[in-house]
Amino acid sequence: MQNPYQDAMHQLDKVSKVKNFGDDFIARLRIPDRDIRISIPVSMDDGTLKIFEGYRVEYNNTLGPYKGGIRYHPDTEINEVKALAFWMTLKCAVAGIPMGGGKGGITVDPHKLSKAELERLSRGWVKKLSDVLGPHKDVPAPDVNTTPEIMAWMADEYAKITGDKTRATFTGKPIHNGGSEGRGVATGLGGFYVFNILSKELNLPEKCKVAIQGFGNVGANAAEIFTQHGHIVIAVSDSKSAIYKESGLDLEKVEAHKKNTGALKDFEGAKNITNEELLELNCDVLIPAAFEDQITKDNADKIKAKVILELANGPTTPEADEILYQKNIPVIPDILANSGGVTVSYFEWEQNLKGEHWTEKQVFNKLKTILDYSSKKMLSKAREFKTSLRMGAFIVALERIKEKY
Ligand code: NAD
Numbered sequence: 001m002q003n004p005y006q007d008a009m010h011q012l013d014k015v016s017k018v019k020n021f022g023d024d025f026i027a028r029l030r031i032p033d034r035d036i037r038i039s040i041p042v043s044m045d046d047g048t049l050k051i052f053e054g055y056r057v058e059y060n061n062t063l064g065p066y067k068g069g070i071r072y073h074p075d076t077e078i079n080e081v082k083a084l085a086f087w088m089t090l091k092c093a094v095a096g097i098p099m100g101g102g103k104g105g106i107t108v109d110p111h112k113l114s115k116a117e118l119e120r121l122s123r124g125w126v127k128k129l130s131d132v133l134g135p136h137k138d139v140p141a142p143d144v145n146t147t148p149e150i151m152a153w154m155a156d157e158y159a160k161i162t163g164d165k166t167r168a169t170f171t172g173k174p175i176h177n178g179g180s181e182g183r184g185v186a187t188g189l190g191g192f193y194v195f196n197i198l199s200k201e202l203n204l205p206e207k208c209k210v211a212i213q214g215f216g217n218v219g220a221n222a223a224e225i226f227t228q229h230g231h232i233v234i235a236v237s238d239s240k241s242a243i244y245k246e247s248g249l250d251l252e253k254v255e256a257h258k259k260n261t262g263a264l265k266d267f268e269g270a271k272n273i274t275n276e277e278l279l280e281l282n283c284d285v286l287i288p289a290a291f292e293d294q295i296t297k298d299n300a301d302k303i304k305a306k307v308i309l310e311l312a313n314g315p316t317t318p319e320a321d322e323i324l325y326q327k328n329i330p331v332i333p334d335i336l337a338n339s340g341g342v343t344v345s346y347f348e349w350e351q352n353l354k355g356e357h358w359t360e361k362q363v364f365n366k367l368k369t370i371l372d373y374s375s376k377k378m379l380s381k382a383r384e385f386k387t388s389l390r391m392g393a394f395i396v397a398l399e400r401i402k403e404k405y
Contacts, residue, residue: 002317004083004292010318012086015394018387025402029089032082033066034058036132040106040124045114052108054125058138059085059101062401063093065136066102067342067349069143069172070125070150076105080292084143087313087335088342093397095339095374097346102138104129110145122150126157133158135168135353141345142172144216144291148184152177168352171345180348181360183341186367188221188289190340191311192229193368194332195285197375198389202307202330209283211235211305213242213275214290215254215264218311218338222287223251231285235278239290241265242278280304288315295320303329310334325388333390335397336371336378343367 009030016026038054055078058066068088071081081103089101106125110118132138142151155170155177167178175181182189199208208231212219215238223233232248241264243249249270257267265272279286279299286305288294292314295303300320308324308331310316316324316331324331347363350356358366374396382392 002293002296003079004314005079005086007293007314007318008083008086011390011394014318015391015398018385018391019395019398021398021402025398025405028405029060029086029398029401032057032059032085033061034132035078035082036129037078038125038128040121040128042117042121042124044117052106052121052124054104054106054128055081056104056129056132056138056140057081057085057102058132059103060089060401061100062405064098064100065134066138067092067099067141067345068101068103069141069341070104070106070146071143072106072108072110072145074107074109076107081105083292084313089401090394090397091335091339091342092346093400094336094378094393095343095370096400097343097370099139099342099346102140103143104140105143118150119153122153123157126154127161130158130161133169134162135164135166135349139168139345139349140170141342146172148172148174148177148179151179166352168349171348173348178348178352180344180351180363181358182363182367183344183348184217185221185225186344186363187218187311187338187341188225189364190343190367190371191218191222191287191309191337192225193340193371194337194375195309197372198307198330198332198379201379204284204306207231208285209234210285210287211244211278211281211283212287212289213237213278213294213315214288214312215258216289218341219287219289220251220255222289222311223249226285227251234283235273235281236264237275237278237290238264242273242275243267243270244273244278244281245270285309288312291315293317295324297323300324301327303327305329307332309337311338313338321388321390330389333393335390336374336393339374340367340371343370
């Protein structure tokens with residue numbers, strides 16, 4: 001695996017060649033404000049003590065409190081968290097929300113822990129970091145393998161330690177714990193709003209064939225939303241397997257099959273394929289919704305999709321980006337395509353601070369207004385500078401940060 005932080009810095013170098021932002025400003029964005037590593041001792045159910053490694057990177061707060069999810073994964077390490085925190089900084093800026101960028105994580109396979117161990121671990125992360133968190137300082141959220149329930153444990157631990165009653169320090173909470181309507185589907189829905197604005201400009205068919213890598217929170221919701229809007233999801237995958245059906249998958253049945261068998265493979269009427277094959281399918285829209293570094297210099301040339309909608313963070317390496325640009329395959333970049341999640345997290349924070357609860361309709365209308373506007377802005381910058389959509393999005397973000405700076 002490439003070092004995602006190096007990839008992120010490569011993108012920063014690239015945008016500075018497209019538009020001159022000044023060396024001092026770019027130098028400031030090369031290094032996070034603060035990069036915190038912690039050890040978290042957890043009493044395991046069998047009476048032993050296990051020490052886990054945890055992280056919080058507070059990258060940049062020019063636009064507002066640090067904001068970004070917490071990832072639980074065995075491969076999570078500091079360079080990944082730094083890259084994700086950098087992208088969060090740009091993501092909040094491109095969406096135009098008053099938040100800075102941060103990210104957190106724990107090196108752990110949560111599926112190997114009992115629920116009680118997971119709760120102690122999550123509360124342990126908060127205990128070590130409570131000093132730096134807060135509604136006006138640093139506001140974490142869920143990411144890969146972290147759920148609304150985990151956010152509720154964390155919010156509760158933070159309230160116990162600090163007495164804070166706003167519940168605005170963690171977002172992505174369950175509704176009854178101060179969560180926002182619409183947060184669960186926000187990333188997939190936001191991606192659809194961005195896609196919808198661009199699909200007209202990119203001359204895509206009315207009924208697109210869509211292949212989705214990753215069938216978790218983001219991928220499964222995106223599959224549902226694209227289907228509801230008349231598109232056909234022809235392939236989906238998870239960490240273990242991938243399935244393909246030319247005429248389209250019945251998602252309800254796919255979900256039921258996964259629930260019953262624990263896997264996607266051998267779904268009736270569909271062909272089992274590999275994750276590599278999924279990425280190279282003949283389709284209109286390819287949606288990476290799993291992890292970083294999935295489209296690389298080794299497979300970019302084999303991509304046949306007409307457009308890539310990046311719902312995962314950092315799925316395309318800089319080398320692959322260049323190959324796709326030369327092949328005229330537009331990449332709708334992660335920092336805008338998946339910004340629906342953080343935008344609704346920001347709505348949750350605002351509702352908590354004001355003591356309000358907005359309806360799902362209000363949330364979706366506000367989200368659509370923000371993402372329609374930012375998508376058009378990204379497109380116009382890409383055209384003005386005759387560059388890729390990613391560089392267009394970076395320019396919008398960096399202009400916003402520099403103006404405040
Ligand atoms: P998740 O844990 O709910 O789902 C991840 C999915 O990816 C699972 O289905 C898993 O089986 C699958 N997967 C793992 N390794 C894979 C592989 N090698 N090939 C194919 N599939 C694989 O996580 P999520 O919240 O859906 O996040 C997915 C991506 O979206 C991440 O990059 C995350 O940072 C990004 N993202 C998430 C949110 C959010 O609101 N959850 C917001 C913005 C961006």
